[in-house]
Amino acid sequence: DIQMTQSPSSLSASVGDRVIITCRASQGIDNKLGWFQQKPGKAPKSLIYGASNLQSGVPSKFSGSGSGTDFTLTVSSLQPEDFATYYCQQYKSYPITFGQGTQLEI
């Protein structure tokens, strides 16, 4: 199985900040990497696919990069609604696996 490791596990930031979350795969996954946002009590929301492509309707303050084993999610100009838990996911091979999550706190 491909292990996905996110860092940090939690992150404190302020409104207006820019934050970067990293995700490392235990083996190469090309660009088969997605990012999701989840708020308490809500379903996950898809943000990015193919490592760097924004899902329709997702604001450009979210951006992704990387290929192979190392990936990043950048969230610019943090607003109160951006404070949530973020997950990466590989869909290169079965079983599909997720990172453990990064909790972004005010």
Added chain:
Amino acid sequence: EVQLVESGGSLVQPGGSLRLSCAVSGFTFSDHYMDWVRQAPGKGLEWVARSRNKANSYTTEYAASVKGRFTISRDDSQNSLYLQMNSLKTEDTAIYYCARVATSYNFDYWGQGTLVTVSS
């Protein structure tokens, strides 16, 4: 508007069975792979199962933790996805989400989830 609505979650005893449903609308269901993903209380996301589309013979994939106990299926005429869960264990307690798989194999839409509690 794409919508996925799960139902069927409830309290069940260990060893019991349950069938979850996911009713979809707003897109051509038969064109898409569909997945189930679960989230135990206070934990992260865990992929459970995949149903490929008719063009790919409705073949399936499962996580090791549920293989042999869970069965994913679909009814394209009813725009519905199902998850038959047998021999349930306490560790199957989770919110179960259905998710649509886009043509590039990423997840693009999720349902709101349905809670399954396995407890005596």
